[in-house]
Amino acid sequence: MNTTPTPRIAIIGAGPSGLTCARILQQHGIAATIYDHEAGLDARDQGGTLDLHEDNGQIALREAGLLEDFFRLSRPEGQETRQMDPAGAVLFHHTPDEGERFKPEIDRGQLRDLLLNSLEPGTVRWGHTLRSVEGPATGPRQLHFTNGTVVEADLVIGADGAWSKVRRTISDATPQYSGVSFLEAWFHDVENKHPEIAELVGQGSAAAADGDRCLFAQRNSGNHIRVYIIQRVPADWITADGLTIQDTDGIRALLLDRYRNWSPSLRRLLADNDGLYVDRPIYALPVPHAWEHNPTVTLLGDAAHLMPPLGVGVNLAMLDACELALAIAHHNTVDDAVLAYEKTMLPRSAEMQQLLENGAEGLLSTELPDFATGKGH
Known part of the structure; x- marks a missing residue:
């Protein structure tokens, strides 16, 4: 300059x-x-x-x-993606080609x-x-x-x-609230502590949706997985239900009820998490x-x-x-x-x-x- x-x-x-x-x-x-x-x-x-x-x-x-x-x-293996229905059936599965570098994960x-x-x-x-x-x-x-x-x-x-x-x-x-909120759940040492979830998610990500709710699970490095529980809810939905973000058991019970018709394998993504949930309402x-x-x-x-x-x-x-x-x-x-x-x-x-x-x-x-x-x- x-x-x-x-x-x-x-x-x-x-x-x-x-x-x-x-x-x-x-x-x-x-x-x-x-x-x-x-x-x-x-x-x-x-x-x-x-x-x-x-x-x-x-x-x-x-x-x-x-x-x-x-x-x-x-x-690069993180480019693997799976889309499922709420019953757990795989509708779409992409496995990256050898050397594929279009959008590797980090x-x-x-x-x-x-x-x-x-x-x-x-x-x-x-x-x-x-x-x-x-x-x-x-x-x-x-x-x-x-x-x-x-x-x-x-x-x-x-x-x-x-x-x-x-x-x-x-x-x-x-920013204005979008009407959709993410609740983040963490899973650690997944190959040993959560092998079913590790198998479900694979090396990349796996998602399922029913029109009102969604689950999106994503492999992180270090043998971790993060799950995003996505719902159309008010931004203050947790407090509106008389809960706080620290009330893991209360939130878990509420989620299991809301996703009660989903497959047991997917419901593990709601309930087997390690530690607190993280509230992430989506703004734009x-x-x-x-x-x-x-x-x-x-x-x-x-x-x-x-x-x-x-x-x-x-x-x-x-x-x-x-x-x-x-x-x-x-x-x-x-x-x-x-x-x-x-x-x-x-x-x-x-x-x-x-x-x-x-x-x-x-x-x-x-x-x-x-x-x-x-x-x-």
Whole structure:
């Protein structure tokens, strides 16, 4: 980038998009600092597995110089998918071909570590929860954090997810509940402790739906499986039934009743889990989501285009990050770079948002020919 002095770039959020953006910027000799609200890299579980697609997520990793490292960590066998009916009969089974690399799986934590370890030391500042973005639209911007820190930046990149605080600077849009909720269940040491479930799921994923409910089970690395219990329910369905998320036995009894007509093999996915359930109601931004161009603030990933979890979220977020970083590297001003990035990103995300609108409902459908493309991403 030719601008003098070098712009001060602040990225909010150390998820896949923020980390990818910083990595590619550093590949081009451009400094960026990431601010994340978590206390450190091990502050919480990073979630389940995801697939990175050849036509978006892998493009970003190639530009980041990390594609071969990704392939060494990924699980191509995770592309195996099975779709069943509630009676447990297999309706569809895909086994990946030898060497198939279109969308291999990787645990979210492994991907995050790969990206984090590629960055220059000190790139990520943990324990920084953003309170507000202040200053004129033309810059510089002042980032106010809840720990009292104030940082000045020439470009603020919101990679801070569904409930982005950066988004409030340029958009009034807020995520809306989709009407569909995920309840996550974990299974550990599955080959020894849960061999029937390990056999049912295989090396990839297995799903069944009846039009109102769905079960989606997915192999993770380290002999783990995560199951997503998907229902059309109010966002507060657990408390509405007089329960709390800590009441594992109460939730389990309720689920077994709701899925009482399903096969015993599938009902194990509801009831044999290790530990607490995790409540994940599904939200999405209005369709389409756009904003008036701002020369000092822009958005990536879920902050820009939160959609139902149908396997595209992280992939699009990383492609966003790649394209923004390259735009910054190849334009003379931050403003020109943001304009160029949004000219491509906004139409693409609007098209995908429209395609996936009400897609959470589709997760419950019995008619999807390949449900396994719709993962909890």
